Amino acid sequence: MKEYAYFPGCSLEKMAVSYHLSALETTKKLGIKLKELEDWNCCGATTYFYIDELLAYTLCARNLAIAEKTGLDVVAPCSACYKNMYFTAAHLKKDADLAEHVNFALEEDNLQYNGNVNIKHLIEVFAQDVSAEEIKSKVTRPLEGIRVAPYYGCQIVRPQKEKEDVEQPQFFEGILSAIGATPVNYPLKMRCCGGSLIISSRTAALAMVRNLLQSAVDSQATVIATACPMCQVNLECYQQQVNQEFGTNFSFPVLYFTQLIGLAFGIPPKKLGIGKEFVSIAPSLLRAGQSKD
């Protein structure tokens, strides 16, 4: 059984609880254990690095130090958490002086980070550590005919690893095909959702959300799949405001990719947190999930 240290991050406790539930359910089906990190703290989210860099590094390093003790790869379902941890680890590796400062602070907590942790985004577990065949073998209700817009967002592939294709990656599409869905050509799939810009520059952020929604409509998708609580909130919860601002009429379902996998695996929708959406999902989606019963 594959085992990972799991860093849910703040959002998954409340706001994105359906992501949390579906992540645990779907990995369980695949024989993967997500072992929640003990006594973890916030990753610093989108703003902390711009306010106090050293403290922000220390916050992330604390989680990394705890993870290091488990000897497991650490997995984060949130793109921002993932990116913060990933580049903290990278910076600490490059900058010995920074590492010394950070470790000095961690000593207070009897912790130390030695740079030996692999950091993964949850979607990488599905895309790299599990084969498409393994996923396929667990599918009982393939999402046939469901057109899904694979929304990567801007952080999953940052910073770039080696020669990784950060402009047109295909791994999300691969997962969607494995569960029988049809990944559509979604030209804005790598574009930013606006992140926390929604607080500081509302109109600019709403325009970004509008573009993403419009592109999904244009590509004739049934649903957008996300892999990040922030993307999910921006795309789903702000549709009303987008409509008010731009006179549009969006009511477009957005789901976590793990929820789609869960449906294909035949996991009862409730266990995947389905039913908590702001924009209700098309009945066809649920039907596709259930049809083979």
Add this chain to the structure above:
Amino acid sequence: MEKKEKIGVYVCHCGTNIAGVVNVGEVSTWAAENLKDQGVVVSRDYKFMCSSLGQELIQKDIKEYGLTRVVVAACSPHLHEATFRNACKGADLNPYLCELVSIREQASWVHTDKVAATEKSKALISGGVSRVVYNEPLEPLYVPIHPATLVVGGGISGIQAALEIADAGYRVYLVEREPSIGGHMAQFDKTFPTLDCSACILTPRMVQVGSHPNITLLTYSEIEKVEGYVGNFTVSIRKRARSVDEATCTGCGICWEKCPKKVVDNVFEAGMGNRKAIYVPFPQAVPKYPVIDRENCTFYIKGTCKACEKFCPTEAINFAQEDEIINVEVGNVILATGYDPFDARRITQYGYGRLANVFTSLEFERLSNAAGPTGGNIVLRDGKTVPKVVGIVHCVGSRDKNYNEYCSAICCMQSLKFAHLVHERTGAEIYNFYIDIRAPGKGYEEFYHRLLDEGTHFVRGKVAEISDAVRLPGEEGKLIIQVEDTLTGNQLRVPVDMAILSAGLEPRRDAKAVAKQFGISCSADGWLIERHPKLDPVATVTEGIYIAGCVQGPKDIPASVAQGAAAAARILGKIMQKEIALEPIRASIKEEQCSGCRICNNVCPFNAILFHEDKMVSEVNPALCQGCGTCVAACPAGAISGTGFSNQQILSQIEGLMLLNIKSHKETVPA
């Protein structure tokens, strides 16, 4: 040391290059006084030692003092070793008894502390004096030069080189991988900046090559093996089976007309058009004989068809033909294998291969070519729609650390040419997106101005993305080019019907392998390296191997032709000399000490060491050895010594450098 040598020391000022930092007068006097015991009988300083007056000074001393050794303390041996050795030779002193000590590159140019630089110069001279005592008189090795030449690659640079040599009356073997010569130039419609028709200026040259009595043309062929050294190379060439008998084929074309098997032509047509399984790449092909592409021919796949054989009026089709290995002797080689275009697929955000109406530059060349798949009509991928707005993206894969850092040199001009052709043939609105316009050739800047006058829009900015994510009114069905106009600071979304990616030039995929075959090397970028970037651009470090055209780096047709001609001229010069003098600085292996481990065989970068299976010992081929010394250091048995670099020479030079040769110093150095 039985016989006491008489040594002259000459310290050069190099104007103020050396004298500005090193106290040359002091150094010269010091050498006269302190190196007397080593045999220094005269020491002088002079403003420009390399001038004829300086050289005469040395020659006079050789005569008057009966000097047996000369040490010149001046610039790097790279620059003037030959000058001073020749001066000695002029005074009947064996040139290898002259030693150059660099007090410019090794002292005055790299130090600011004048006292320390002066002391260092003394030490360097002391080392040179100690060493020169053990220098031996050497005689150059003369080898005859075979008058034939091998040219690899039949693009415009190879064609030019072959014709120059053949016209001078010497044999050329021209080896081309494709079924026809012509290279990239054959694919173009027009050439910048004059817009002459590419085929019109190229075809006559190709025909000349094909019919020249002194040129043996081997197309559909590749180099199998190269052995030997300058003047005496033996080259094995694999002449791949054409499946067509060249002696009987008349090139009538009935076979490819009748052949039922269509194949997408990814080479000549850049994927834009088809050919048959039996084909000539283009109508003006030289030679005119077709080849059967066995991977795609129905007969080779299924065992039936033979339509070509049935219809051929001369019974030239020969399905059983086999590859032929041809061995030729040549004295010199020109590598003119050209470039590959950058694979635009690698920049995924530009959408090539994903978005139908994104074209590469080579595709556009075929599209605009009157003999191309659309008869020269510039249309979208659907084969009929004429674009109304066209965007041309410069620097695709060039000037970008993610791909190639260098400028590909020709793509600005190629983009201007495209803009002109689009304007002329479609009247479309044209945008050129550039970083800088690089138009440094003759008539190039003028061509740029012509384009400005034609009304082409020039937007200075690196394109971020080409996408089909349309949003605004008027964008439906278009490609959106997203770019920052850096002159106005505005973000632009430019909707176009067609985007052309001006892909840069890259080294051939097999450039490294080819270089290795011929014992030369590639730069970090992958282009073959010339001997000197400014003063010797067509020779390489291996004697007898020359490079010409884009194999050496991105360049336009005029520059490729110039290099082809230059390489030919260099070789003709060598052929005229009939024999060549090789530097006698080289390694030799003492047979009785060699343990036969073969370590040296593999370390030699010039493949100069051969192994005698019978005697189980290695031997250095003196004509191939470049005297680099690698094998000397590598031999675990100490069986190899390098002429001019004997242990004795090196050790006494070190002693000299540490001033251990000077009595007064011996006492001060702790034991």
